[in-house]
Amino acid sequence: MHDFRYATPRTLNEALKLLGGRGGGALLAGGTDLIVKMRARRLQPGLVVDAKGVPELNVLKLDKSGLTLGAAVSCRRVYTDARIAKTYPALAESAALVGGIGIQGRASIGGNLCNAAPSADTVPALIVLGAIANIRGPRGSRKLPVAEFCTGPGRNALKPGELLVSLKIPKPAKHSGAFFLRFIPRNEMDIAVVNAAVAVELDAKGKTFKSARIAVGAAAPIPLLVREAGECLAGQPINEKNIQEAARLAALAVRPITDMRGTVEQRRHLAAVLTARALRGAVKRAKGE
Numbered sequence: 001m002h003d004f005r006y007a008t009p010r011t012l013n014e015a016l017k018l019l020g021g022r023g024g025g026a027l028l029a030g031g032t033d034l035i036v037k038m039r040a041r042r043l044q045p046g047l048v049v050d051a052k053g054v055p056e057l058n059v060l061k062l063d064k065s066g067l068t069l070g071a072a073v074s075c076r077r078v079y080t081d082a083r084i085a086k087t088y089p090a091l092a093e094s095a096a097l098v099g100g101i102g103i104q105g106r107a108s109i110g111g112n113l114c115n116a117a118p119s120a121d122t123v124p125a126l127i128v129l130g131a132i133a134n135i136r137g138p139r140g141s142r143k144l145p146v147a148e149f150c151t152g153p154g155r156n157a158l159k160p161g162e163l164l165v166s167l168k169i170p171k172p173a174k175h176s177g178a179f180f181l182r183f184i185p186r187n188e189m190d191i192a193v194v195n196a197a198v199a200v201e202l203d204a205k206g207k208t209f210k211s212a213r214i215a216v217g218a219a220a221p222i223p224l225l226v227r228e229a230g231e232c233l234a235g236q237p238i239n240e241k242n243i244q245e246a247a248r249l250a251a252l253a254v255r256p257i258t259d260m261r262g263t264v265e266q267r268r269h270l271a272a273v274l275t276a277r278a279l280r281g282a283v284k285r286a287k288g289e
């Protein structure tokens with residue numbers, strides 16, 4: 001590995017100053033992507049800025065407005081928190097699938113998002129739950145929906161000197177539910193061939209979709225919010241025909257590639273299958289079943 005400087009700021013301003021310095025630097029949350037890329041010489045930052053000592057990046061707060069998740073909070077802290085598992089089960093389940101326990105103790109949800117892999121497992125859940133990214137940089141703060149955060153494989157919407165401070169995930173509405181699924185050819189420790197997350201809100205009787213959001217990963221250059229697939233369900237009765245129509249639209253919207261993990265055809269098929277299954281799961285959760 002190349003030589004680099006390593007800094008452990010204790011405040012957000014200190015971290016921003018370090019990242020904004022000449023030559024720039026890379027923020028290290030858990031390092032489970034960053035260190036791998038540095039060892040492979042795909043990234044060669046002159047300065048690594050460790051986020052674990054910055055209080056704002058390690059906040060985990062649940063209140064009436066929802067969940068505030070510091071960008072460096074580990075996947076393990078997320079899925080072992082009983083309140084998150086109860087209120088945001090799709091997010092907890094996706095966090096529990098990132099690598100194995102050793103990885104989960106370091107890997108953060110923020111790092112999963114900033115790394116912007118098309119297959120990132122926690123991003124579809126963040127998208128359908130309506131998460132907002134809180135960003136800070138030399139020109140102040142701004143907010144961006146997570147659905148717009150990834151801009152290409154390994155690329156995100158952060159500008160030079162900016163960092164992701166936290167994610168805000170709104171409190172789920174009444175009669176709502178969300179579900180996440182991933183397809184891999186073995187039981188664990190693999191990258192998604194396709195993954196999908198769905199969030200639905202139902203009418204009080206549990207007969208009709210009020211709204212739905214569907215996101216599919218590893219089937220396009222970015223984790224994809226398939227607006228038309230969710231929107232086709234709004235106001236429609238909950239039945240298999242409508243679920244299949246949303247699944248068909250999801251499969252039409254994806255832009256997969258063929259690689260060592262799967263073919264275009266298999267990924268398109270999986271986008272439909274996972275969307276339909278996640279929809280059924282989300283409906284059950286919304287009904288409290």
Ligand SMILES: Cc1cc2nc3c(=O)[nH]c(=O)nc-3n(C[C@H](O)[C@H](O)[C@H](O)COP(=O)(O)OP(=O)(O)OC[C@H]3O[C@@H](n4cnc5c(N)ncnc54)[C@H](O)[C@@H]3O)c2cc1C
Nearest residue numbers: 027029030031032033034071099107108111112114121164
């Ligand atoms: C063995 C192994 C198994 C894995 N399995 C999975 C898996 O099943 N599913 C999956 O999705 N991923 C998997 N990964 C990838 C990785 O663990 C995840 O993407 C993880 O969530 C990254 O988080 P991190 O905190 O380690 O990020 P880091 O490596 O610290 O950072 C990732 C990138 O984002 C940047 N960054 C991090 N935080 C910020 C911030 N707050 N602001 C701005 N930029 C930031 C870093 O500079 C870096 O470029 C695996 C990795 C390994 C090594």
